[in-house]
Amino acid sequence: MHTETLDNPTTIAPGTAETDGFNPAMGRDLLTALARVLPADALLSEPEQLGPYECDGLAMYRQPPLAVALPNTAEQVQAVLRICHAHQTPVIPRGAGTGLAGGALPRADAVLLSLARLKRIVRIDPLSRVAVVEPGVRNAAISEAAAPHGLYYAPDPSSQIACSIGGNVAENSGGVHCLKYGLTVHNVLGVRGFLADGTPVTLGGEAPDDSGLDLLALMMGSEGLLAVVTEVTVRLLPRPRVAQVVMAAFATVEAAGDAVAGIIGEGIIPAGLEMMDALATRAVEDFVHAGYPLEAGAILLAESDGTAEEVADEIARIEAVCRRHGAVSLATSQSEAERLRLWAGRKAAFPAVGRITPDYYCMDGTIPKKHLSNVLRRIAELSAEHGLACANVFHAGDGNLHPLIFYDANQPGDVERAEAFGLDILRACVEVGGTITGEHGVGVEKLDAMCVQFSTPELATFHAVKRAFDPAGLLNPGKAVPTLHRCAEMGGMHVHGGKLLHPELPRY
Amino acid sequence: MGPRDMVSDDAAVMRLADAVRAAGADHRVLHTVGGDSKRGLGGTPRGGTLSAEIRSIGMRSAGILSTLELRGIVDYDPAELVATVRAGTPLADLQDELAAHGQMLPFEPPAWPGATVGGAVASGLAGPRRAFAGAVRDALLGVRLVDGRGQVLQFGGRVMKNVAGFDLFRLQAGAWGRLGVVLEVSFRLLPRPQxxxxxxxxxxxxxxxxxxxxxxxxxxxxxxxxxxxxxxxxxxxxxxxxxxxxxxxxxxxxxxxxxxxxxxxxxxxxxxxxxxxxxxxxxxxxxxxxxxxxxxxxxxxxxxxxxxxxxxxxxxxxxxxxxxxxxxxxxxxxxxxxxxxxHGNRARPAMHPLDPVRLALHQRLFAVFDPHGVFDSGRFDADADAAPAAASLPAPSGRAADAACRPASPAV
The missing domain is CATH 3.40.1020 (Biosynthetic Threonine Deaminase; domain 3)
Incomplete structure (x- = not known):
């Protein structure tokens, strides 16, 4: 909606090409140079060709790029980076374009570098349980390719049929099973790629724990600001023999939250642990008829996976905990079909909400679970204050909330109210010791919220780390980390412990 | 272990930050010391004297920065599967507290006598469970530290999922104190198996x-x-x-x-x-x-x-x-x-040398966190004055030579 608020990259790194200073003649030179290293069908610059690339999964922000490069090989990626670097032209890396925070939003003066055509599965080694893949390989395609060996790739973001592993690396994607099996950072063993100037870099690999600093971990979730990845080595896990899910309904969200604490307290790490409030439950039940009780204040889905013996034991304990915490109804899947039906509702939560409101704005805060009731009460108050409804869906095991704010983009002022409501929710998350984004990333969407979570010296450190990898500030500039100037203007400067630690530092 | 065991955090943290700023102004090198977890690699074997170690890593001049004042579990709610702990807390104290609630650190760190939480993070060493439950950095959720400018910075947090900002907290695991003085860390935990x-x-x-x-x-x-x-x-x-x-x-x-x-x-x-x-x-x-x-x-x-x-x-x-x-x-x-x-191996640097690209990135990151060269681990070849001649090192002593058949302190 307001791309003009994007930070000017020159405030991040002096010397970066500016949108305003864009020179058409230089653009022609750049395109000529790119055309020399790319196949004819791998360089798009006609306005009608650029349309599909003008936004990612956050469609409220749109901007066509100067050109789109669609290299087929790592060598072509390197050539594109070298040319753009020589022309001081920003490069926006893009995977499958499913990101929800605008991390792949183009700029008018930038080349959009799509990694979608690098989609070779280089190698699967069933004995050492690794897959080496190119970044454009879809998340789900890795598990499909590993299936004949009884193996799979564990992180399963909801967009897994479409999203690419390169995008997962950029966002450190999670998924429904990440409480037990971890995020992308826990499942990637190594990456190869290029720095902004085309210098090849290899981080990690099949040998554990690279020598020196853990630059591989730093790369995870860096939103395309530090390097462009052209090969990813991932760990594969044995597919569990059995999975079963318990669906428990509770009179209140508080009771469901207590049951979550009870399950963890019992020493169980469920493979999945999800919660929905009453509004979300009614929306999905109307839509997919998963069999959720409509009178419930909240429903909980808890999955167990492993060997038959482990699952039988864990399911019995989960059921007992739910009963102890006053579950008003309880259903446990007795077949794979039943398991999928119970999950269908949760998986359809977003589209189901989409049926009952013209538009919704999905938030992504994470909180310590013990504050769930407080934060939900706060969200209800904010809902009344802003005059917009809100349905709540959570990854309950890890405290990741997805409040879905209802609005109507055709109603004047609704978009702004939804954004203000969203920022207030994120503030509430930070206040209880949580974070503004659990899994969707900052992109362009949460730049303001970053000012709430981090202090000036912390943000300055992020910028300095960015410069260590990309001194010219050409890779995905303006994303993920707000300028100090922007935070000062917003007036949301975060102060640790209620006092300024370094009064000698300038505040913008 | 409880809140009453802690010294005032602000006072202790401010003393450390002041010491770092002073060292930076005087171009002195500081040596961060907790319970000696870092000692055996790149310095003398554990049990050697500190002065010998300081000689061995060739510091221009050295001061000791102790984290032992920073003690105590700040926040631990078993239902969150998260513990936030000060760096100078004895690792064994934390492990006992977790065990009392049926939980544990996932990475099974070496149980060096006297080891602290900060040392376990700085050395980034994991035990046998690492292949199945992850490395030290995998269990880290957040780190609070003093950087080389004397600034107190917090990266990450106390929640399982957090993709705001670069994961600079994970970078502290296995950084051997080269990027700052770790003050406080948050770990994700695992239930102890039945x-x-x-x-x-x-x-x-x-x-x-x-x-x-x-x-x-x-x-x-x-x-x-x-x-x-x-x-x-x-x-x-x-x-x-x-x-x-x-x-x-x-x-x-x-x-x-x-x-x-x-x-x-x-x-x-x-x-x-x-x-x-x-x-x-x-x-x-x-x-x-x-x-x-x-x-x-x-x-x-x-x-x-x-x-x-x-x-x-x-x-x-x-x-x-x-x-x-x-x-x-x-x-x-x-x-x-x-x-x-x-431990006991005198080859220097202790860490495997880096390729030129990663070496350059290390040097730039050291400059980001520590522009005045206050924190010199002596363990990376990216450090300009690391790798003294092996001949100047004391002979191996302590656990590496004599402990081969002696049971180590049980981790459980």
């Missing part, structure tokens, strides 16, 4: 490597797979029913609980004690330098090159070798891995 059982299956190393990798590809509740002294050792962890069923499948001879605990604790701290105490990994060669090689898990046995033990489901190889350091490192590199000079 049941844990270790079995031994006698077989040669190559067969063991194949067998452990095959088993790891099947859905068994494995939590450790190692080889030493002619036998494969497998640890199964989980529910009573799950472990009982898995035991029937894997076969082998079960070890008594106490022997198993000693085996895995010693595997984390190395040298490894083989169960029952009858044999030690490579005891015949215990005077030879000990190397820790990280390699792809299915790498052939390196018996001919001095391999005495295998851990991490094949990913970690312990070598005792008289070969020159360059040769051991070339071997590791040719296998796609890297070699670290372990």
């Amino acid at each position: 049941r844990e059982k270790t079995v031994a299956l006698p077989m040669p190393a190559d067969a063991a490597i194949d067998h452990m990798n095959r088993l790891a590809g099947t859905p068994l509740p494995l939590s450790a797979a190692a080889w030493a002294g002619g036998a494969l050792y497998l640890r199964l962890s989980g529910s009573e029913a799950g472990v009982r069923a898995a035991l029937a499948g894997v076969g082998g001879e079960a070890l008594p609980q106490e022997a198993a605990a000693r085996l895995w604790a010693s595997a984390a701290a190395m040298p490894m004690e083989v169960a029952g105490g009858q044999a030690c990994a490579g005891e015949a060669d215990e005077g030879l330098p000990l190397w820790r090689l990280a390699v792809p898990t299915t790498t052939r046995s390196l018996a001919a090159e001095g391999e005495v033990a295998i851990d991490w489901c094949g990913g970690l190889r312990w070598l005792r070798s008289a070969a020159p350091a360059a040769e051991v490192r070339a071997l590791a590199a040719s296998l796609g891995g890297h070699a670290t000079a372990w």
